[in-house]
Structure formats: C-alpha cells, structure tokens
Amino acid sequence: MRALEALKEKGIKITKARIAIYEILTKNESSVTVDFLYDECRRLGLNLNISTVYRTLEIFEEKKFVEKFYLGEGRYSFAIKKNHHVHKLECSLCHKEIEVSCPMQHIGELLKTQTGFTLTEHKLDLKGICEECKHKDKE
Template structure:
C-alpha cells in the first residue's frame, strides 16, 4: 500500500513531510527519536523543521500508527506499531485469566540501545490475586 493511501485511510492530511517521516519509520527496524529523524531528513536533503517532526509524531501516536517509547534518559523514541503478542495474568485463587498487551517494548528498546542486542523472544510470568479474590 502506498504511504499516501495509508495516511488517507487514517484520516490524516497528506503532506510531503508526513509521507517522508512515515517512510523513515517504515525503513528502520529500530525506534528513532525526533532528532534522529531530523538528521536523516537533513542527510537526505529533505527540508523539514524539527517542530514539524514532533507534531507529526504526536499525530501518528494519537492515530495509533506508532509506538511512543520512553527511554531511560527521558527521551521519547518512536517506531511503527507492530503486531504484538499478549500475556495473561492468572489469579492464584480462582484461576481467572486477564489478557494484557506485552509490556516489554520499553525494555526491548533499552536492551537494544545499551547492548546492540535484538531480542528474538522473551518469557514473562506474572502471578497474583484478582481484586474479587482479595475482597474475600
């Protein structure tokens, strides 16, 4: 699907800058901060203001196109949303299960930024007692 068509489907006005930012995010497998996107644009001789990049990233985040990740130095990093797997919480008492999205995205980014390691899988076990069983 063309990037312009994708933006139209998401009810986002198509501009050259938005298409370029989306293209950059699609091209890179890692998350990028706004400054890095700005540097890539400059390197490709594309004239986009840093403020335009920030506004576009916020719009993409609001529309659910990207994941906004807080890194340990309080800088935001962005990447296109990928299909993520889910985890289950199971109550130790009644065995009720609750499905939650994987909370490992931020940790995966920190691991990759600090070590260069790309995680291929992880196991996360969460145990507890549901609110109904705590009341009993």
C-alpha cells in the first residue's frame, strides 16, 4: 500500500486517519481545505474529530510532506508536496544567478480559489540587483 510506505518513509506514525488523509490528498489534483478533508474522512466512515485532521496536517507539514497555502481571510489549503521546482534570479548588473523556490504553486492555488482558473503552465523571469551590486552602487 503506497500510503503506508510514504508515511513510514517520513517517520510518521501509522493511523487510519493519517492513511485516509494521505490518500485524499494524493487523489486531489489541487490543494484541499481542512473541512474538505474532514468531510471526506467522515464519508469514508472514519469517526474522528476535526482536531485530528488539523494535528495530522501539522505533522505532515513538520515532516515537509505537505505544502500549506494561505487563501486569505484566515483560510488555508493543503497539498502533497510535489517535485521541488526552482527558478533562477539574475542580477541585472553582474549577471550572478541564484536559485529560488518557485512561488507559482501558491499563486496557482490563490487564483483557483479566487477565480476558478487552473494554471497549466507558467513562465517566470526574475531579475533584480544583488546585495553586492547594491552596495557598490552606494559607494
């Protein structure tokens, strides 16, 4: 069973609720809310409290198993962490490049919540001035 392997690999104690939450998260293309997870667990016949869902998500987040997306107005959604995608940030003066984590999954979740629009691809060019060049400019 994939859920058991995934949870064991992350060092997460195995419970019926954690297995169910993992499976619900992996079956959904986009992020889901705590209420959605709670309702789905109840629909599957699990007798649990919503606090169990919150605690499970906290553990998953601590173990870097899920990503948490702020949807505004104190609401969050969660998704299984996908492959780490990065972009390069290039200094406009010296052309030094650094890698930064891609913010687009978070932006995609916000867009989906606010507009119903699902991103299928993106391009992101990042340019700026690095710390060293900023200091040289002031001298």
